[in-house]
Amino acid sequence: MIRIYGIRNCDTIKKTLAWFDQQGADYEFIDYKKTPPTEDLLRSWFPHVGWENLINKRGTTWRNIDDGRKEKLNPERAIQLMIAEPSIIKRPVVEHGGLVSVGYNEQAFRDLLSLEL
Secondary structure: EEEEEEOOOOHHHHHHHHHHOOOOOOOEEEOOOOOOOOOOHHHHHHHHHHHHHHEOOHHHHHOOOOOOHOOOOOOOHHHHHHHHOOOOOOEEEEEEEOOOEOOOOOHHHHHHHHHHO
């Protein structure tokens, strides 16, 4: 089962869900606002995309976080920050067949769908 993680009202998530709908894909959408990511989930993504690539440093949530919380980030501090502020996680995170993709990338989505064949 394809899992798509994000925030329902995010334009990139809307675009992602529409893309998967157009492909007729069976997926589950997990909204960070209703089901915040767990430490185990975040750690499971690290080997695929790296913790640094999960943080959206261009969004307003990141800009509004106190500089002291953003300094000297390491995997442990990043996990705690992403759990406390899930809006800083880049969207979408798409997971399928043991693979993970971050951000809107149709080729990566096609690659994940090919695992269904």
